[in-house]
Amino acid sequence: MGLTVQSVGIKAAEADIKEKIPKGAKVIALAGNPNVGKSTLFNKLTGLKQHTGNWPGKTVTNAVGEYKNKENHFAFVDIPGTYSLIAHSAEEEVARDFLVFGEPDLAVVVCDATCLERNLNLVLQVSEICPKVVVCVNLLDEAAKKGIFVDLELLSKNLGLPVVGTSAQKGAGLDNLIEVISKTESGDFLASKRVKVDYPEVMEKAISELEAKLNSISSFFNNRWIAIRLLENDIAFITKLESHFGFCLKENPELLKTLEKVKKELLEAKIDESAFKKYLVSGLVLTAEAICDEKTVKFKNSDYKRRDLKIDKFVTGRVTGPICMLMLLAVIFWITISAANYPSALLWEFFSFLEAKLFEFSVSLGIPTVLADMLFHGVLRVLLWVVSVMLPPMAIFFPMFTLLEDFGYLPRIAFNLDRGFKGCSACGKQALTMCMGFGCNAAGITGCRIIDSRRERLIAIITNSFVPCNGRFPTLIAIITMFFISSGASGFVSALILTAVILLGIGTTFLVSKILALTLLKGAPSSFTLELPPYRKPQIGSVIVRSIFDRTVFVLLRAMSVAAPAGLVIWLLANLKINDLSLLSYISEFLDPFGRAIGMDGVILLGFILGFPANEIVIPIIIMAYVGGGTLTEYSSLFELKNLLISNGWTVTTAICVIVFSLMHWPCSTTVLTAKKETGSLYWSFITFITPTICGILLCFIINNLSKLF
Amino acid sequence: MQAALCDLKVGQGGTVVSVNANADILRRLLDIGIVSGTRVHCVLKSPLGDPSAFLIRGAVVALRNEDSVNITVDADFPLAVVKENGSYGAVGRHKSRRS
Numbered sequence: 001m002g003l004t005v006q007s008v009g010i011k012a013a014e015a016d017i018k019e020k021i022p023k024g025a026k027v028i029a030l031a032g033n034p035n036v037g038k039s040t041l042f043n044k045l046t047g048l049k050q051h052t053g054n055w056p057g058k059t060v061t062n063a064v065g066e067y068k069n070k071e072n073h074f075a076f077v078d079i080p081g082t083y084s085l086i087a088h089s090a091e092e093e094v095a096r097d098f099l100v101f102g103e104p105d106l107a108v109v110v111c112d113a114t115c116l117e118r119n120l121n122l123v124l125q126v127s128e129i130c131p132k133v134v135v136c137v138n139l140l141d142e143a144a145k146k147g148i149f150v151d152l153e154l155l156s157k158n159l160g161l162p163v164v165g166t167s168a169q170k171g172a173g174l175d176n177l178i179e180v181i182s183k184t185e186s187g188d189f190l191a192s193k194r195v196k197v198d199y200p201e202v203m204e205k206a207i208s209e210l211e212a213k214l215n216s217i218s219s220f221f222n223n224r225w226i227a228i229r230l231l232e233n234d235i236a237f238i239t240k241l242e243s244h245f246g247f248c249l250k251e252n253p254e255l256l257k258t259l260e261k262v263k264k265e266l267l268e269a270k271i272d273e274s275a276f277k278k279y280l281v282s283g284l285v286l287t288a289e290a291i292c293d294e295k296t297v298k299f300k301n302s303d304y305k306r307r308d309l310k311i312d313k314f315v316t317g318r319v320t321g322p323i324c325m326l327m328l329l330a331v332i333f334w335i336t337i338s339a340a341n342y343p344s345a346l347l348w349e350f351f352s353f354l355e356a357k358l359f360e361f362s363v364s365l366g367i368p369t370v371l372a373d374m375l376f377h378g379v380l381r382v383l384l385w386v387v388s389v390m391l392p393p394m395a396i397f398f399p400m401f402t403l404l405e406d407f408g409y410l411p412r413i414a415f416n417l418d419r420g421f422k423g424c425s426a427c428g429k430q431a432l433t434m435c436m437g438f439g440c441n442a443a444g445i446t447g448c449r450i451i452d453s454r455r456e457r458l459i460a461i462i463t464n465s466f467v468p469c470n471g472r473f474p475t476l477i478a479i480i481t482m483f484f485i486s487s488g489a490s491g492f493v494s495a496l497i498l499t500a501v502i503l504l505g506i507g508t509t510f511l512v513s514k515i516l517a518l519t520l521l522k523g524a525p526s527s528f529t530l531e532l533p534p535y536r537k538p539q540i541g542s543v544i545v546r547s548i549f550d551r552t553v554f555v556l557l558r559a560m561s562v563a564a565p566a567g568l569v570i571w572l573l574a575n576l577k578i579n580d581l582s583l584l585s586y587i588s589e590f591l592d593p594f595g596r597a598i599g600m601d602g603v604i605l606l607g608f609i610l611g612f613p614a615n616e617i618v619i620p621i622i623i624m625a626y627v628g629g630g631t632l633t634e635y636s637s638l639f640e641l642k643n644l645l646i647s648n649g650w651t652v653t654t655a656i657c658v659i660v661f662s663l664m665h666w667p668c669s670t671t672v673l674t675a676k677k678e679t680g681s682l683y684w685s686f687i688t689f690i691t692p693t694i695c696g697i698l699l700c701f702i703i704n705n706l707s708k709l710f
Numbered sequence: 711m712q713a714a715l716c717d718l719k720v721g722q723g724g725t726v727v728s729v730n731a732n733a734d735i736l737r738r739l740l741d742i743g744i745v746s747g748t749r750v751h752c753v754l755k756s757p758l759g760d761p762s763a764f765l766i767r768g769a770v771v772a773l774r775n776e777d778s779v780n781i782t783v784d785a786d787f788p789l790a791v792v793k794e795n796g797s798y799g800a801v802g803r804h805k806s807r808r809s
Contacts, residue, residue, distance in 0.1 A: 083741040115768030118743045148768075274736070281740035285748075308770075312754050312763075321757040415772050419758035422774060428761070527735040527777045529742055532754075532763055532770040 020064040025075035026185055029099055031126055032110035033119050034081030035533045037138045041110060041168040042078040045178075062098055072182050077104065080449075083118075084281075085125045086234060090449040090457075096237075099129055100221070101244050106132040106185045108177075113143035113150050113165075114534060116297055120159075120288035121281075124197055127161060129225050134162050134184050136177055141167035142536070147300035158291040160193035169539065195291065199283045202269040203276065206231060206262040213258040218247070230259055231266070232280065233273050308535050315409065321416050328409075330499045332400050337477055337498070338491030340392035347388035355380055370575075378571025378624075379564050385620040386563040389474045391556060397470065398547040401438065406538035410435050414530055424510055425517035425525045427456040430463075434509065437467035439551065441667055442674040444469075445688075449678070453526040459513050461675055462688045465667035466505045466512065466695075470555060471615040475662050476501060478619060482642040483655035505663050508695060520687065558670075562614035570610065570624045584625055598697055599657030599704030601649060608661065613669050618662065653707040657700040664696030715773070715781035716762060718752035724783035725749055731780040739781065743767040750783060 021027055032038045046065025067074040079098050080091035099107060107130040111119035116137065127133045137150055156163035164180050166173035199207070210227035229237055230249070242248050249255060266276065315324050359376045363369060404410065410432055418428025429451050437444030444464040451457040468476060480497045517523070573584040584606075591609075592602030603625045611618035623641065626648045645654075666689050667675070676685040718724055726748045729739055743766055744750070753770060754763035761774045 084737070086737060118767045118769055121741070121743065277737065278740070281737070282745040285740065285743050285745045288743075309753060312770075316754050316756055316763075318757045415754070415756050415761065415763065418772070418774065419756060419760050422760070428772075525774075527731075527738055528761065528772070528774045529738050529777075530761075530772040531742075532772060534770075 021075045021077075022066050022073075025066060025073045026105040027077060027102070028074045028181060028185075029077050029079055029102065029104035029107045029130075030110060031079055031095060031099060031107055031122065032081055032138075033083055033112060033122055035531065036081065036110050036112040036119065037168050038081060038110045039078055041136070041138060041166065041174075042076055044168050044171055044174055046076055062094060067178070069178070072178065074178075074181065077102070082122065084122060085129070086232075086237075097240070099126065101240075103221070104130070106130070106134065106181060108134045108136050108181065110136045110138050113137050113139045114146060114148055116150060116155075117288050117292040120291055121284050123159065123161070124195070124284050124287055127159075127194055128197070128228075129222055132184055134164060134177075134181055135159060137163060137165045138168050140165045141170060141172070142534070146534075149298045149300065151296050151298070154296045155291070158195065158293075158296060160195050195287065197283045197287045200269075200271075200279055202266060202271060203231075203279055206266050209262050210258055213255055217252060217255060228280065231263065232277055311535060312412065312532070315412050316416055321412075325413060325416060326499065328404070329502060330495050332397065332404075333498045333502075334492050334495035335400065336393050336397045336473075337481070337494045339396050340477075341481075341491060343392040344388055347391070348385075351384040351388055355384065374568070374571050374575070379567040382563045382567030382570070382617060382620045382624060383560055385623070386559050386616050387556065389478065389619070390470075390559060390616055391552070393474055393477065394470055394552045394555060395548055397473070398439070398551050399544045402543045402547045402551075403538045403540070405435075406536065406543060408533050408535045411530060411532050415532060418528065418530070420510055421513070422525050422528075424459075424513040425456075425523065426459045426513045427451045427453065427525070428528055428530060430456070430460040430509075430513070433460050433464060434467050434506070437464045437469060439470060440555065441465045441467070441469045441671040445671060445674045445678055453523075455517075455521050455523045456526060458521055458679065458684060459516050461678060461684070462516060462691050463509045463512050465671060465688075465692050466509045466664060468502070468505060468663055469615070469668075471559065471668065472662050474616065475619050476659055478641075479655050479659055479662075482639070482645070483650075483652060501659060501663060504660075508664065512691060512695065516691075559614050559616040563617050563620070566610055566613070566617045566621060567624070570621050574625060588625065597704070598661070598700035599653050599707070600661065600700070601654075603648070604654075604658060604661075608665055611668075612666065615662070615668050653704060656707075657703055660699050660703065661696045664692045664699065666690075666693045711785045711787070712782055713785045715750065715752075715764070715778040715783050716760075716775040718750070718762075718764075718783065718785060720752050720755055720762075722785060723749065723751040724785040727782045727784050729781050731777065735777055735780070739773075739777070742769070742771050744781060 030038050030042055042063070042065060045067050062080070063078040065076045065078070067076060077098060079095040082092040082095040084092075085096045085099065098104070107126050109119075109123045109126050111123065123133070123135055135155070137152060137155070140150070143150065150165070152163045152165045162180050162184050164173060164177045166177055168174070207224065207227050210230060211224045214223040214227055226241065229241075238249060266272075271279065314320050317324075355376050358380070359372055362372045362376070413435065414428045414431035417431040421428045421430050430448075432450065433444045433447045435444075436447040441464050444467070445461050448457045448460045448464070451460055476498060477494065480494050480501075484497055485494055570584070573587065574582050576583050578586070584603075588602035588606050590602065591605045595601045595603075595605040604622055606625065607618045607622040610621050623644065626644055666672075672685055672689050675688040676682065679685060679688075712727060713724070715724070715726075726744055726746055728746055729736060729744060731739065748766065751765040752762055753765050754772075756762070756772070759775075761772045762778065763770050763772045764778075
């Protein structure tokens with residue numbers, strides 16, 4: 001649920017990352033495998049609050065942060081986690097492009113001490129590209145707990161690179177890291193002793209020959225590395241390279257001649273392109289294996305995965321796995337609903353009091369009644385509703401969800417659900433983007449970058465809004481509480497109904513994914529690898545602070561900034577009259593037949609339409625419209641609200657249709673814009689817009705007509 | 711005893727003999743460190759039996775059966791392990807997939 005300013009797109013444009021780098025600062029890239037704590041390290045170093053979470057692919061865009069002390073001035077760039085620099089997915093491409101074309105002054109490769117060997121694969125690749133590299137072995141504390149000990153000095157000797165050990169979460173080793181970065185940057189640690197990856201002799205010869213040819217043409221940033229890419233025939237990368245250096249390889253006959261010659265020689269040695277690739281990577285893997293000998297990494301306790309395994313057996317068990325998922329969902333909703341109820345009512349009461357007093361006060365000051373009415377009964381009322389209804393559930397839901405996320409449970413959900421997604425020719429990682437959608441669909445859509453295949457990514461983007469974001473939760477909760485819970489019932493029943501609504505959304509996600517895969521986005525499911533990270537103890541204090549101050553306040557501010565003008569618009573519509581009828585009644589009467597056909601009315605439909613900038617304001621708009629109609633003037637609790645709705649013709653069918661339509665209608669404007677940005681296509685943003693709309697209209701139409709039968 | 715990686719039962723280990731896949735999948739598998747000679751352990755099966763999770767070079771990685779079927783392993787003698795985890799294992803469930 002990476003719901004921060006960065007991920008929603010305000011600062012997300014990575015294209016102009018260079019503009020964000022402060023003048024005079026040395027650029028330090030933070031690279032590493034997914035989920036090794038890069039972002040945690042980044043936050044500790046720069047004091048920023050880049051969102052972190054215990055699952056691979058949390059960071060999908062570059063972020064820049066500044067570090068300054070007496071001697072040093074660094075700009076750290078947190079790049080997305082990647083296993084290798086041969087990009088498969090969009091976020092890996094972001095990582096590689098920054099290392100290659102961003103020309104960082106130094107690259108820090110962050111490694112996970114608990115599985116160092118695999119991490120070295122990337123270290124070796126980065127050290128092939130970048131002249132200055134520092135290896136940071138992170139999560140040392142976690143490794144020690146599991147009985148894994150890394151001999152950092154020996155590792156440094158084996159690699160021929162400076163190595164620093166850290167436990168970023170506790171802040172241990174960070175000063176040392178800065179010092180080593182500073183020394184390496186100023187040239188104290190030279191690359192001469194650096195370990196070299198072993199390739200078969202024929203390949204080595206071919207690479208050197210091509211490298212020599214490249215050298216005779218020009219000195220690009222690293223000719224050996226480019227030679228390897230040419231031999232591997234990584235077309236996408238070569239194209240990028242050409243456009244970056246303004247140099248067309250195809251126009252250089254000499255280079256092409258050499259390339260063809262060495263390729264022929266390789267073929268004679270039975271190394272075709274695919275074998276070449278295989279040797280490239282197995283060279284890396286075997287070199288890493290040799291570096292991580294039993295002297296460098298010691299396992300004191302060979303059974304170190306036992307605790308994680310026990311939890312995993314339970315949460316992915318054939319019977320216990322699904323039960324566990326449902327229970328967690330229901331319990332989280334239950335806690336959210338029952339704990340949010342009381343503060344919500346209290347806030348609302350307080351705000352109503354405030355509103356009345358402010359109104360009286362301003363009238364006594366001589367402000368015209370119309371103006372005061374507009375300000376306090378229009379703008380302020382919608383604003384206060386949004387705050388009192390949204391703030392408590394968000395302040396409870398976000399921290400709980402973040403705890404689960406930090407603990408490492410989300411990838412297990414993806415693991416459990418992957419079979420279902422495969423059945424729909426989609427990717428199991430869609431479960432992760434779905435989870436992010438609970439926070440904000442725009443963030444969920446940005447998160448879809450973790451899915452490699454474009455086809456599967458589009459499916460995930462289009463279906464993301466079937467998971468209600470936190471802007472729609474309060475609407476759902478309010479209607480469920482009003483219409484389906486008798487006054488004395490506990491919040492648990494609401495939670496169960498809400499869970500059922502979410503399951504309807506998830507079911508629709510599967511169904512629509514399948515339909516898309518059969519129609520617009522035909523194709524076979526692609527390969528799928530997903531790392532299940534070790535469980536980590538969440539930092540409860542920081543989770544609460546972070547989720548309240550980062551997410552809750554951010555989301556609330558966004559909602560409020562939309563709520564205020566929307567309140568004004570709706571007040572104007574309700575109070576500007578033509579022929580004794582308000583504009584509002586004209587519009588809602590116009591929409592009415594259509595609204596009735598899908599079990600609602602014109603006012604509700606208008607609410608959803610005006611809620612396009614932010615779904616949070618749908619209910620307040622509906623209420624304002626009804627109140628503006630003049631039937632009721634004051635209401636202070638949900639049950640009075642229910643009476644207001646019933647007196648305006650709401651039935652149980654209306655409530656069900658509003659719930660369904662809230663779950664499935666056009667995504668909010670931010671979400672659509674994000675889809676446009678992520679897909680780069682008007683066509684696919686339109687599909688993202690129209691698909692849930694069609695589903696909602698269809699389903700509501702069916703429900704409405706079925707209800708007439710009984 | 712040679713077997714496809716997806717046929718390992720929970721708790722059973724093996725050594726990779728060969729990896730046979732198209733370039734895309736191959737690259738992914740090589741990224742997570744699967745080459746000939748790599749030790750792998752099947753640690754989990756998801757509720758519906760696919761994907762399975764394997765312990766590979768210290769990390770737990772989930773793979774779908776149609777990807778792991780292309781990886782041939784020399785399976786460890788499984789008896790003791792099967793007994794312990796027998797109720798969990800998916801014995802021969804994916805055989806039909808390979809034909």
